[in-house]
Amino acid sequence: MTPQIPTPSLGSSPVPASRRTGEARRRGDELLSIGAVLAFLRDDFPEVTISKIRFLEAEGLVEPQRTPSGYRKFSAADVERLAYVLRMQRDHYLPLRVIREHLDAIERGEQPPALPGAESRPGPLEEADRELAAAAGVLPGGVRLGRAELIAAAEAQERELVEWESYGLVQPGPDGGYDGEALQIARLVAELGRFGLEPRHLRAMKAAAEREVALVEQVVAPLRRHRNPQTRAHAEATARELATLSVRLHAAMVQAGLRSRS
Structure with a gap:
């Protein structure tokens, strides 16, 4: 299972804290289907689609579990990863390669690379x-x-x-x-x-x-x-x-x- 990733101080958390806490209390360690993950993320990321989630999986940004019949099952940590990726794309225009480096650094317990300021974004x-x-x-x-x-x-x-x-x-x-x-x-x-x-x-x-x-x-x-x-x-x-x-x-x-x- 993908390890839990703490949310760095990068503005708003991937999923609203009250909602995330309430969901965790209700579900415990329940795994989510891809449809449930989509519904969970859409309040903060209206443009996200099932195809987008599948694409991020294909790119190695998230690794959900699979049931014997092949259905994807996402943990809370997987949802945190997805929200992190989506936020870095939306707010900081980071390519997936750089976002992957951020996630790897966080998993190792290290500080992720500094985010680019508005003045350093590509023209x-x-x-x-x-x-x-x-x-x-x-x-x-x-x-x-x-x-x-x-x-x-x-x-x-x-x-x-x-x-x-x-x-x-x-x-x-x-x-x-x-x-x-x-x-x-x-x-x-x-x-x-x-x-x-x-x-x-x-x-x-x-x-x-x-x-x-x-x-x-x-x-x-x-x-x-x-x-x-x-x-x-x-x-x-x-x-x-x-x-x-x-x-x-x-x-x-x-x-x-x-x-x-x-």
């Missing part, structure tokens, strides 16, 4: 670089996701994926699987959807991306046709660098445009 340019790197490294090389796995990892539904595909935002590979870039796009489209932006609103972004791809291809196509393997490798490195610069330029232009209207 649009740094965020753009991070998203591009994440898209390339979100899955190990050669690993493909099936349709159901993509939907779960993106915290989406089948009908949403169907709509994304109908607008060309997400596309499976020739083998029917999805790579890291497809997963990252799906996650970002899902996040934008929470702000009311529908796939039809994102067609302009897709069209702009296709124009940027065409520009990059103009530069690297002659290098890719070269017989020298080193030159072809240089073409791929150049393409990645141009993609990064393109994303940064786009982010800077959006930031400048918003600032001019404020």
Whole structure:
């Protein structure tokens, strides 16, 4: 069973103290189903979903027990972990890798790393670089996701994926699987959807991306046709660098445009 994690002094506790105490008194050491955990957390984290909980489990942030028939059963410590992860994402914008380091430190009885202040949070340019790197490294090389796995990892539904595909935002590979870039796009489209932006609103972004791809291809196509393997490798490195610069330029232009209207 996952060890109990004390809540550090990081603002509000993961679950309201009065509610947590009352529930503990009523349940004792009773284990919770994933549906009960969802209901338990939603007062403080309205956006949490069962898919989100499953995704955090898949990422190793929580390890619920399993019944002989395979159903998940969560302890009070598991709920504390989930609340901690959700709060660090919501309030401090920490990536899961850093949150895992926090949890590991707390389990060892150590002080977790200092939280970033508002001034040290990534700006649009740094965020753009991070998203591009994440898209390339979100899955190990050669690993493909099936349709159901993509939907779960993106915290989406089948009908949403169907709509994304109908607008060309997400596309499976020739083998029917999805790579890291497809997963990252799906996650970002899902996040934008929470702000009311529908796939039809994102067609302009897709069209702009296709124009940027065409520009990059103009530069690297002659290098890719070269017989020298080193030159072809240089073409791929150049393409990645141009993609990064393109994303940064786009982010800077959006930031400048918003600032001019404020």
